[in-house]
Amino acid sequence: MEKIERLESRAIPLPIENIDTDQIIPARFLKSSKRQDFGKNLFRDWKYSNKGHIKENFILNNSRFSGQILLVGRNFGSGSSREHAAWALFDYGFRIVISSFFADIFKENALNNGLLPVEISERYLKYLFKTIFYNRHILFSVSLYRQIIKIEKSFFYDYFSMEKYKKTCVLIGQDDIDFLISLIYKIKTFEKKIHF
């Protein structure tokens, strides 16, 4: 897992709420047994029409917007538990997703894959959308260590909350497996107590 400490990048705004994982990657593209190459099918049905033509008005098809940060409306990643959604976003090149809140399973999946979900207040999110549509070249800087997000060359910033344990995991680029394996003895003792 790649670690993230801080990132400075332009952002791609997608001001839509309740984006579900079926939109992020449709089920018919989950047939791969590998972890790679999901990026090309990210937002597939929003990017292409049913005849395979590129939809020009979709923001990811707009070459004027680019960046490693995705700015989305609240309740991002609802629906199916497919981790492929996080893989697709990561594979496409995103490292940070900013929203006011994320669906539970997506958030855990993202954190387990080095894709940082940043939860900020609804008000600040609206402000960020406004800023980026005003000037798409604007740089955002996110520091996980200080849990702060700010717009470059301005005084506007916001803190985001994050669980201490998960923060450490992302900072050092490690998932829970090693921690769990270290508890194996405890787990075995516990297992003796349970009956079924």
Added chain:
Amino acid sequence: MSKTLFEKVWESHIIDSIPKGPSVLYIDRHFIHEVTSPQAFEELKTRVLLIFKKERMIATVDHNVPTKNQHLPILDTLSKKQVQILFENCKINGIDFFGLLHKNQGIVHIIGPELGYTLPGMTIVCGDSHTSTHGAFSAIAFGIGTRQVAMVMASQCLVQKKPKQMRIHLIGLTKISVSPKDVILYIISKVGTDGAVGYFVEYSGKIFRKMSMEGRMTICNMSIEMGAKGGLIATDKTTLNYFNKIKFIPKNILLEEALYYWRRLYTDTDVFVDREYHFYASDISPMITYGTNPGMSFNIISRIPKNNVDPQQYMGFKAGYSLIGLPIQYVFIGSCTNSRIEDLRIVAHVVKNRKKAFHVLALIVPGSRQVVSQAKKEGLDIILKQSGFEFREPGCSACLGMNEDKLPFGAYCISTSNRNFIGRQGFGARTLLASPLVASIVAIEGKIIDVNKHMSKIERYGKN
């Protein structure tokens, strides 16, 4: 000290806690299927780890399998490969695997309870969001991602933050035409698709106590659609009776001790939860969705609200219009929400001695092989076939359109599944979620009708 049902189960499964942080939760059952597991096995291989408790896992194929001619090789090469990989992985690691044509094969959330793998007061995970189904048995059950599947494989544990708790209480009883599916659609429409994010929901009220286990599973199944981590219903006589009914009871279980634990699985009277909703059950009518998320549903006779937030006009409905009379091209009865034997019985009862409308393609996909054999025993398959339904073999099928059961662009489909997201059942396909009762009536009429008015007719349907 009084505790909620959730706390009782949660606390009995905690192994360790990180101070001011998450806890390590022991997982009793782990279900795997072909779509979200291959990468997890791969992960274990690269990290040189072994499966920790293979006897606590079962594997089946459901998401990606054809529902026609399952005895023939799978046509789609990628699907075939996924099924093959799961088979190989299970064989190498000695995991119980129910492949195609196996008598126990079926949708993972249907076979869990019917084979006795799901027991009250357990912790259950699966790489699928609808794992919340098992909450009907007072089990803490939730969906996980592939990386977490690997974690459970390697250690039978998960690092989890304790979610907040919500209680949804329904006062009174419902009308006769209202099924569990309508109840949960109503609840989601009130709470909202993101109303329960971060919460574990417990359902309480007379109506849930009177519900069959199948109905409870439908309720808990769709908890995830309001963003909840999972749903729970307290154990009572109905729950315990369910285990008398099924043939397969795990051998290594000390029934006395288990019963002592199971009988305590309810929320004590004087506890507070983080959030509580109260609804009147009598307000619930047969529901149908009109939008692109499960929260956008209403009474079947209502008109599309003015603030119809359908960003791309995907459904093609106009505000102020009613859905009554809308012609429907497809009817899909299946998925982990509504494909149990009880649902098939309702459908068979309604369609008996009737023909489906000629322009409707009606699909019925039973949840598991056991459901199929039970239906055959009761002669339901013949009734359904005579009515013009396609009686398929078990799988997830058109619920998520991963196999070839995809719907064409622009088609309207009444589906008993759980999600009506854009393009879920096929590119451009438009899904309206409803109960099996509504779906079967629509299959016969060919259009959406006011179910309440036709209830007396339905009573007659079964008789002649």
